[in-house]
Amino acid sequence: MEKSFSIPISRRAFMKLVGMGTVGVLTGAAVHSSKAAAAPIGASGKGLPTLLSADVCVVGGGAAGTAAAVSAARKGAKVVLIERGISLGGLATQGCVFPCMPTFAEGSDTPYITDLNNRMEKQGVSPFQDVTDSDTFYGGGRARYVPEYLSLVYEEMCAEQGVDILYNAALVGAQTDGGRITACIVQTVAGLGKVEAKVFIDGTGDALLSRFVGIPVEKGSEKTGRNQPMSLRFEMGGIDMAKVYHFFRDELKDGWKTPLSDRLIIDALKDGRTPFVEFDKMKTTAKFFQGGVSRGELTKDDVVYIQAFSIPGKPDVMSMNCPEMPALEFSSTDAVSYSKAVSFGRKMMRRLAAFFIKNIKGFEHAYICREASMVGVRESWRIRGKYYMEAEDYLKAHHFADAVCRTAYPIDIHDVKLDLFKKLKKGDYYEIPYRALVTNEMSNLLVVGRCASGSFAAQASFRIQPTCMSMGEAAGIAAAWGLSQNVAIxxxxxxxxxESMRSYVSK
Known part of the structure; x- marks a missing residue:
């Protein structure tokens, strides 16, 4: 007879599962503490059904996690990919984070990224960005992934390699045994269950799996305790792009007639970036938006960060890289604060949309056509791995023998301006070592993406999507290699x- 497992499970029944130290349950650490100690307690997992078994289990189907899953499978591993939503891509698909930031480092695109770009181009929505001024926007990573196509391509890549995707599955704990993770415990539509594997990859962004198994973590700025501010992005349709261009160029007259600005704005009308930000350089534009504050149409919080991008294949749609909820009021590492930020951000979104429609020519018939289904979190928890990335690694362009990727993306902190901020000289870059993806505590765990091992400032550089993809790619390769060679991860x-098996080789 087929075994069954019903839901909801009663509190009494769940408490019977509670054992000593195999499933992590987070403690209530102070919101603004930069260090957050994990205290694993919880359920033994005894009696829970095994949903899937694999060589490699990846938790989190975002930029890093999907890359890890596909790459491990390509090297012959049987892979399960756990995703709490119903689409792969994370912030790129669910969070409306469009487009990717450039690495400012030539040669940074690893094979997985090149393959993804080629696949996206075959969908008829080219991810490649052409920019005339190579000193402004250069290096790898500068791709534009249309969310609806990206989620499809990700699924196709997983299907080709036989990756089992477990959608709508929220990680609630993990089983461990002697310094190894043996299973993830997830909440699904069918109830609680577990996924067993030999190697686990934490691509949650919030180091959730790592915290459940007792890996040391940090959160927020070492100076202020604050996390970077969160965003809640959206898209607007029904826009007359030509009228928008002429409004900024001919009416605001804020420097748009220079060759570089003209070129960037003309590109923006096709598929690039439009000039809604950088108030320090755009005084007329700044006064225009600040006028909305004076009239009560916008708040000061609304105009701190305004940015928009047009989208290939959507000629009358713009992706709004805003609003940005103030870090002084909201934290990405506090459940209650996080939830309040969502409601606050949605109100900001509506005010911004109403202001655009009322005041910007070309937006007269515009409307909100999409809201992000995932909050744009720039930084939350970060692990303390075998190697701890510091700002100095960026500032001094450190290279490593065990490097898995390269980048020169600046230390981009939206909340706190540090004295160490600077852009590397063109041609310089730093590398991320494999040791920043592994821990001392768990022999079969890899951690990828924005929750990899590093300081607040270092993470502000390596958090961008292309770098996260390359970290994930390397982790997948390493997971399969370790299994084939019987070497602890x-x-x-x-x-x-x-070298022929590595995605990146330091030069």
Whole structure:
């Protein structure tokens, strides 16, 4: 007879599952503490059904996690990818984060990114961005992924490699045994269940799996305790792009007639960026938006950060890289504060949309056609791995023998301006070592994406999507390699894997 598992599970029944130290349950750490100690307690998992078993289990189907899952499967591993939503891509698809930021480092696109870009181009929505001024926007990573196509391509990549995707599955704990993770416990439509594997990859963005198994973590700025501010992005349709262009160029007359600005704005009308930000350089534009504050149409919070991009394949739609909820009021690492930020951000979104429609020519018939279904979190928890990335690694352009990728993206902190902020000289870049993806505590755990091992400032550089993809790609390769060679994941020396099998080789 087929075994069954019903939901809802009663509190009494759940408490019977509670054991000693195999499923992590987060403690109530102070909201503004930069260090957050994990205290694993919880359920033994005894009696829970095994939903899937695999060589590699990846938790989180965002930029890093999907890359890890596909890459591990390409190297012959049987892979399960756990995703709490119903589409892959994370912030790129659910969070309306469009487009990717450039790495400002030539040669940074690893094979997975190149393959993804080629696949997206075949969909008829080219991800490639052409910019005439190579000193402003250069290097790898500068792709534009239309969300509706990206989620489809990600699924196709997983299907080709036999990756099992478990959608609508929220991680609620993990089983461990002797310094190894043996299973993830997830809440699904069918109730609680577990996924067993030999290697686990934390691509949650919030280091959730890592915290459940007791990996040391940090959160927020070491100076202020604050996390970077969150965003709640949206899209608007029904826009007359030509009228928008002429409004900014001919009516605001804020420097748009220079060759560079003209070129960037003309590109924006096709598929690039439009000039809604950088008030320090755009005084007329700044006064225009500040006028909305004076009239009570907008708040000061609304105009701190305004940015918009047009989208390939959507000729009358713009992706709004805003609003940005103030970090002084909201925290991405506090459940109540996070939830209040969503409601606050939605009100900001509506005010901005109403202001655009009323005041910007070309928006007269515009409307909100999409709201993000995922909050844009720039930074929350970060692990303390075998190697801890520091600002100095960026500032001094450090290279590593076990490097898994390169980038020169600046230390981009939206809340706190640090004295160390600077852009590397063109041609310089730093690398991320494999050791920043593994821990001392768990021998079969890899951590990828914005929750990798590093300081607040270092994370502000390596958090961009292309770099997260490359970290995920390397983690997938390492996971499969370690299994094939019977080597513990946290003891692998990336530089000793044959060059032909690595996604990146430090030069």
């Amino acid at each position: 946290n003891e692998i020396k990336w530089e000793e894997i044959p």
